[in-house]
Amino acid sequence: MRTVLVVDDEPASRRAVERALDDECRVLAAAGAGEALRLLDTEAVALMISDQRMPDMLGTRLLEECTVRFPDVIRILLTGYTEVETLLDSINAGHVWAYLTKPWEPRELRLVVRRGLERFDTGAENRSLLVELRAACERARAEAEQKGRLLALAAHELGTPVHIATNAVELVDTMMPAGTETKRWLDSAREALAWLSRGVEQLHRAGEWNSGGVRISKTPFDLGGMLKRLMQRFEIIVRRRRLHLETQIDPALGWFDGDERWLERAICNLIANAVRFTPDGGYITLAASPGAIEVRDTGVGIDAAVLACVFEPFSAAGGDIALHSSGQFEFGSRGLGLGLALAKAIVEAHGGGIELESAMGQGTTVRVVLPSFGT
Numbered sequence: 001m002r003t004v005l006v007v008d009d010e011p012a013s014r015r016a017v018e019r020a021l022d023d024e025c026r027v028l029a030a031a032g033a034g035e036a037l038r039l040l041d042t043e044a045v046a047l048m049i050s051d052q053r054m055p056d057m058l059g060t061r062l063l064e065e066c067t068v069r070f071p072d073v074i075r076i077l078l079t080g081y082t083e084v085e086t087l088l089d090s091i092n093a094g095h096v097w098a099y100l101t102k103p104w105e106p107r108e109l110r111l112v113v114r115r116g117l118e119r120f121d122t123g124a125e126n127r128s129l130l131v132e133l134r135a136a137c138e139r140a141r142a143e144a145e146q147k148g149r150l151l152a153l154a155a156h157e158l159g160t161p162v163h164i165a166t167n168a169v170e171l172v173d174t175m176m177p178a179g180t181e182t183k184r185w186l187d188s189a190r191e192a193l194a195w196l197s198r199g200v201e202q203l204h205r206a207g208e209w210n211s212g213g214v215r216i217s218k219t220p221f222d223l224g225g226m227l228k229r230l231m232q233r234f235e236i237i238v239r240r241r242r243l244h245l246e247t248q249i250d251p252a253l254g255w256f257d258g259d260e261r262w263l264e265r266a267i268c269n270l271i272a273n274a275v276r277f278t279p280d281g282g283y284i285t286l287a288a289s290p291g292a293i294e295v296r297d298t299g300v301g302i303d304a305a306v307l308a309c310v311f312e313p314f315s316a317a318g319g320d321i322a323l324h325s326s327g328q329f330e331f332g333s334r335g336l337g338l339g340l341a342l343a344k345a346i347v348e349a350h351g352g353g354i355e356l357e358s359a360m361g362q363g364t365t366v367r368v369v370l371p372s373f374g375t
Helices: 011-021 033-042 059-069 084-094 106-175 181-210 223-233 235-240 260-276 304-309 339-349
Strands: 003-007 026-030 045-051 074-079 098-101 219-222 244-249 255-258 283-289 292-297 353-358 364-369
Touching (some): 003 033, 011 026, 011 106, 026 033, 033 045, 033 059, 059 074, 074 106, 223 260, 223 283, 260 283, 260 292, 260 364, 339 353, 339 364
Parallel strands (some): 003 026, 003 045, 074 098, 244 283
Antiparallel strands (some): 219 255, 353 364
């Protein structure tokens, strides 16, 4: 049974409230503000009813003190004065939930108390849910950190044998005459190891980032120049795929205060995705203006059902894992599903944001918004 505290310096008034609420709840009584505060310290009070005119402290002052020290308690004011200033003071300073004027009706008092206790119960439920939500968020944060450490550990453990195997293949390849069946198998092994090496590198970068091992180091750099150099790296790839690559860089783009290496990685991931998911003969555009960078393609697009999780690591937006191919930039080839997640983390670390628009069969546009470009 919930507890109600009645504060009134008149014994008859206290007894009247106790009688009215006897069947509704457990009732405690205090003859003044000091006694009321002592009871609040020791009892689990859900609702307090205070008279306004008391010799040691006005009810509004007591309720104001209760707001600071016991904010969850529902507060009701009893007053024989209906002046507007008094009511406004009590509501504003004491955060009074309701008030009753003397003489009050028992039925009216019970109704107000019932509703007040219902409000307390709702607040208690909300506070419990909030505690659970905070605990869930903390668990999710800890799990994310653990995943980051596992990614970094996996990349470290896989990196050494991949490196050794790659060197062994290269050594054996030098001993084999050209055109033999063994030579063709070695070429296949070399391609597979190169793909595996790229995957390990992605795991390593994602693990570094999620575990907090990477630090942004900001220095002013020519953003337009960086983007032009980045696009040049894709020229041979897109020529081989007969893709049409267009670069639109505003001359006013200027310099940007950021980490050039990590931002280059983020934009590179976006362009690489556009290349992989655009059929041969399609179009890819990199457009950059002060404050925004866009990568647009005429590719296959992304299913609306998975757009909401497109920036999550290992997102379903990458398609069925059973259909993944192990190429690097061939149409339909896929990585580990970490590129967009890492790009988002890098952009947000620079105080920016990233958005994606896509529809099946209609291509994709990724927009990066960066703050305060230099000139």
